[in-house]
Amino acid sequence: MDETGQPQSDKRRIDTMEELSVAIGVSRPTLSRYFQDPSSVRSSTSEKIRRGLEQVEYVPNFFATRMNRKSTGMIGVIIPYLNDLFFTRLLEGIEIAAMQAGFTVITQCSHSDPAIEARAAETFMSMSVDGALVAPLGNHSDFAVQERLNARLPFMLVDSRPSTMPSVDFVGSDHMQSTGIITEYLSRVGDPPVFLAMPRVNFNALERERAYIAKMQELGHEPTIIGTEALHPASHFEAHGSAVLDRCFSQGQFTDRSILCANDRVAIGALHAAAKHGLDPGRARRGGLRIAGHDDYPLCPFTTPTLTTVAQDVEAIGRVAVQRLVEKIRGENNAQSQVVQLLDGVLKLRESA
Amino acid sequence: MDETGQPQSDKRRIDTMEELSVAIGVSRPTLSRYFQDPSSVRSSTSEKIRRGLEQVEYVPNFFATRMNRKSTGMIGVIIPYLNDLFFTRLLEGIEIAAMQAGFTVITQCSHSDPAIEARAAETFMSMSVDGALVAPLGNHSDFAVQERLNARLPFMLVDSRPSTMPSVDFVGSDHMQSTGIITEYLSRVGDPPVFLAMPRVNFNALERERAYIAKMQELGHEPTIIGTEALHPASHFEAHGSAVLDRCFSQGQFTDRSILCANDRVAIGALHAAAKHGLDPGRARRGGLRIAGHDDYPLCPFTTPTLTTVAQDVEAIGRVAVQRLVEKIRGENNAQSQVVQLLDGVLKLRESA
Incomplete structure (x- = not known):
């Protein structure tokens, strides 16, 4: 942006790391290291790159900068359907907690369809998300796919769980x-x-x-x-x-x-x-x-x-689920012990009873 | 899955294309071409890869297979807040139409915060989404960021639009x-x-x-x-x-x-x-x-x-917005002419009036 708040279309647009390397005179491997961790290059180089970036219109490619990292910084979330304010509040709790922990949330909605739910789980595996939170559809969910997700990466069920997955980590209401x-x-x-x-x-x-x-x-x-x-x-x-x-x-x-x-x-x-x-x-x-x-x-x-x-303390369910998942992603809790956290409900007395 | 519906943990897990290349005896560039378009390799090779993949536990990396494509197959969507069934219905309409058109929707919610809204737009640019649909927060949105998104990729506003962006493409109610x-x-x-x-x-x-x-x-x-x-x-x-x-x-x-x-x-x-x-x-x-x-x-x-x-025919707003955006992505409509589509409302007479 320039001072008038208008987009600066006069800066030269750079689309690839190769073009950027030529434009600012720093080798591609060095640029790559810089985008993964600016402190991994010499401070004079880092300063040269920083000044070079100011002269061009360049957005680092999200996938390219994450492809070779151990972490993609993404948490995958599956909710069963959208048109329910319980699940939107759960998702809000999850997204805000994840944002504060430095993660990008990728949400997929099952739209009440087990085939869409299963495909979302496959998408998360292919995206190499760091971890996944799943609020399952119900007893018509494809739990084999969820078991596979659970075996492959840090995984927790939220809100509800089937009796067929008794050992999986879970956060919900008591x-x-x-x-x-x-x-x-x-x-x-x-x-x-x-x-x-x-x-x-x-x-x-x-x-x-x-x-x-x-x-x-x-x-x-x-x-x-x-x-x-x-x-x-x-x-x-x-x-x-x-x-x-x-x-x-x-x-x-x-x-x-x-x-x-x-x-x-x-x-x-x-x-x-x-x-x-x-x-x-x-x-x-x-x-x-x-x-x-x-x-x-x-x-x-x-x-x-x-x-x-x-x-139900639905924001807390979302927040606690993210906290426990992030601990699993960071290897901070004992992988051998199951995480199950059940939150208490509180009476709300109004006119109808 | 095996016949009992259990995940097959006995298959050898393969994490990279290099490992896969060794495991099934097909060169890495050929594999890469196969994952971008199976019909681009000889049918005998395609068959060999297909059979090889059945023997291992391998999930193609979403980013690696899309990094060098012209298209990422993703549409970015920004909604202003979650806890409103109007926006969940709009999102449902968008997601189902996008799925049918073969796109993956990445949704980011602004949670009523212009800074989060602006960051979501930046994330979409770095992800190189094929196009973006934005339902803006209101007159406190950072429209300079949206102008930048609009200049960079196929873009449409949905549901509401500011008077300061009169020439941007738009689908909403009349x-x-x-x-x-x-x-x-x-x-x-x-x-x-x-x-x-x-x-x-x-x-x-x-x-x-x-x-x-x-x-x-x-x-x-x-x-x-x-x-x-x-x-x-x-x-x-x-x-x-x-x-x-x-x-x-x-x-x-x-x-x-x-x-x-x-x-x-x-x-x-x-x-x-x-x-x-x-x-x-x-x-x-x-x-x-x-x-x-x-x-x-x-x-x-x-x-x-x-x-x-x-x-409001909110599902239709979502569906039409996706149709128009996909036309823009595929270059099917005239880039010079503005797309504005306003849908009619229908009276619903009930008891209160």
Whole structure:
């Protein structure tokens, strides 16, 4: 840029290291060493290169300067789908932590398709990323590809993990704790809850369902689970929660019960079904319909009524996952010991329960 | 993979082209030609390489195979922030269209920070991406860096554009049309709307504000604009809409008016303020509070009441932007003529207005 903030198109554009070598009179191997580590060349040479670079329009090639390094400085991240503010917050946590640690994040989204997820893992291997964080799709993921990625480079699962990969490193929420505290809260201040589940392809929904059953049994209540079958294929979480409860309410079922939803997006659908049937969750002092969720989705403080939930510390999950992965990349932790870190959830009491 | 779906750790792992050349008995230059284009070597050699590759664990290096190509096969995309389902849908549209066109998308998020946005543009130049799509942050973006990117490679702005880059290629919504039809609808079936704006850093919000004024004047109504100042710094859209209307409703203002919000997230905040004040937007047959938005955010069918809005065809914006960019990359359109494509919005009538 010159002083007017305009791009300087009058500088000579240089595209290759060979051209640059001729233009500033420094050999190509020396230039190459300079771009990998400026302190590896004599200070007089370094100064000559620095001054030469100011006279030309040259952007060092990202791949060429990284090809022969042990590290590419890149972390590969796979998320299952984009249109979910839980995963965007997770990704934000990961990207900001990675940036602070000096890494460039390359994200690939699976778009709910196991073939795209598997291809993303292959892309990361071919790019020689320094490490990879994967939030898997669910039980239709191609875990053989992920095992291969895990065998090849520093690797961690985040958010959810399959029972078939018990020894892999993992950072996520402690669903026994998080679902436990909200089940206990709902049971203590009112009617023990019914669990509005999701079709069983999602590990976290399943873990929360199990945590709900365990806590209900501990409290001496009978667990009731609804919504495990998909009412229409590929339904979104909101549509699923809405459709399941719309059917129940139409049959006069659960209209005065406490309903704990597998996540907040399902709960937003549940609130919609309640409004459709003229029900007002959380309004009655004692008894009456109550609806609660899980995650603390960013919309929870703005729904009508506002949504009671248990917050996952999603930014922390992203941050801790990057910290543990960077330790693995740098060989700072014992390669023999498995890293598993489960973060606690926190109750967020609002109007709906 | 073997037949059990387990990774085959018994295959010999090969890390470099040199090792591969020795292992399968084909010269390194021939291998290099094969990885750039399998049809460029004799079919007997190609077959020998293919069979050789089956016997070893080798992943071709993404950078090495692309370094000497004219094309890296990558499209760089910059989005302003992640936690917004408008931008995740735009990104989904871009990624799926790019995948179908045979490109790998490298996305960098600006996380609302102009310095991160500028660094992402520099990263794309150093990566020699084939082209770049940028959804800019707003009037605090570093447009000098974007001008430089635009001068260097096929480049398009998507979603919003500054008045300072009038000649750059662009794909987005036609806000005159989209804001026009909802202003007209609200005026036709009831009270002419008040416009709930956003602090003036966002080009699209400003374009919609201008479109609202133009349509109101055309219809012979007096425009009224509220919410142009931020009530607290860095507030989210929902918090902004909620805070502005909470203050108005507390003073008895606008409680029976039609309110057109700059986007749906602002409108979700507006619905929250209405619920807090016991108001029920859209309930009265004629007169009474009505609230409408812009975008057709995925939550609109699930809010209470459901939100009337004008849908942007965001997947189409992503798809068309990729098509136009790929044409530029392939030199298929006239480099002298500017590409500007504005897509129409469609009314989505629901309960709130």
